[in-house]
Amino acid sequence: MSWFRKLTDGLKKSSSKMTSSLTGLFTSKKIDASSLEELEDALIASDIGPRTAMAIAQDLSKIKFDGEPDADKWRAALAGLLRDKLTAMEKPLITSSDNKPHVILLVGVNGSGKTTTCGKLARKFQDDGKSVMLAAGDTFRAAATEQLQGWGLRTDTPVITGEAGGDAAALAYRAMEQAHENGTDILIIDTAGRLQNRSELMDELAKIHRVIGKFDETAPHDSIIVLDGTVGQNAIAQTKAFQQAAALTGMIITKLDGSAKGGIVIALGDDFGLPLHMVGVGEGADDLQAFNATEYAAALVGILPEEVPQDEADQ
Numbered sequence: 001m002s003w004f005r006k007l008t009d010g011l012k013k014s015s016s017k018m019t020s021s022l023t024g025l026f027t028s029k030k031i032d033a034s035s036l037e038e039l040e041d042a043l044i045a046s047d048i049g050p051r052t053a054m055a056i057a058q059d060l061s062k063i064k065f066d067g068e069p070d071a072d073k074w075r076a077a078l079a080g081l082l083r084d085k086l087t088a089m090e091k092p093l094i095t096s097s098d099n100k101p102h103v104i105l106l107v108g109v110n111g112s113g114k115t116t117t118c119g120k121l122a123r124k125f126q127d128d129g130k131s132v133m134l135a136a137g138d139t140f141r142a143a144a145t146e147q148l149q150g151w152g153l154r155t156d157t158p159v160i161t162g163e164a165g166g167d168a169a170a171l172a173y174r175a176m177e178q179a180h181e182n183g184t185d186i187l188i189i190d191t192a193g194r195l196q197n198r199s200e201l202m203d204e205l206a207k208i209h210r211v212i213g214k215f216d217e218t219a220p221h222d223s224i225i226v227l228d229g230t231v232g233q234n235a236i237a238q239t240k241a242f243q244q245a246a247a248l249t250g251m252i253i254t255k256l257d258g259s260a261k262g263g264i265v266i267a268l269g270d271d272f273g274l275p276l277h278m279v280g281v282g283e284g285a286d287d288l289q290a291f292n293a294t295e296y297a298a299a300l301v302g303i304l305p306e307e308v309p310q311d312e313a314d315q
């Protein structure tokens, strides 16, 4: 199945939520006050924040169409507005060979998809001809190390492990030394999931960050929060807390397959201005891809990327 098809299938719940209550609206020629409200509600229901939902609904109501608007034209126009909101977040995860190694730290709450994403990223970078090492920085659970080792086997990537219950920051440091010695291009560090309101765990994260910086003051080069795409607005609170503890540089959103809250991406972009490097729509190694604003906007309203208008003149 093509990537776009996976993305569209994955976002089906979000897109039907966003567009089903709009069928009536989309067949009318212009938007009146009550249909405007209906549109706002539909956008909010898919977890686009209220402020942005209002702005998008307003903008949509002002669009002048060439000829009679129909459902398809409304849909395409909405996708164009969503795309405009998302473009600033589009920034691929680029590693630099000046960094020896380039260090990527993955953080986030329990079960958000960090370990899986470590494995998927290892596969991606290797496909690009880069050498990768993984560090099992989740020292809380023995099973977590085994899980990462599983990805190591599957992707043929060395995994640096420590003792269960050991110091995660010390392990991260050791992994950096090892990767440096081996001349490895990229080191990806997994961390234990933690709830953002557990301050001692957030302090531990800050420590990992500090200790990595002792080996190379420019590291970690990417400090990425992995967010579960099904949690909706809670992702905002998570990002806020992790931004303080881990000086975030970007985001990855997983589990968008089956999420009814795909609009959260827009709310996150508005609130933080962090790049969204990749989105995940499944558990397989190839189910994580670079975020593309046009594709995402198209999938959110259930049209093809080429149907998204380039600009207003296109309408």
Ligand SMILES: Nc1nc2c(ncn2[C@@H]2O[C@H](COP(=O)(O)OP(=O)(O)OP(=O)(O)O)[C@@H](O)[C@H]2O)c(=O)[nH]1
Pocket: 108, 109, 110, 111, 112, 113, 114, 115, 116, 117, 138, 144, 191, 192, 193, 194, 254, 255, 256, 257, 280, 281, 282, 283, 287
């Ligand atoms: N459907 C779907 N499942 C995913 C995706 N990414 C990860 N998962 C699944 O989500 C579950 C949790 O993923 P993990 O990678 O273990 O999450 P984690 O953040 O490492 O969890 P902790 O280490 O417990 O904090 C696993 O069953 C994964 O297979 C995705 O994009 N889509």
Ligand SMILES: [Mg+2]
Pocket: 114, 115, 116, 138, 144, 190, 191, 192, 193
């Ligand atoms: Mg994990």
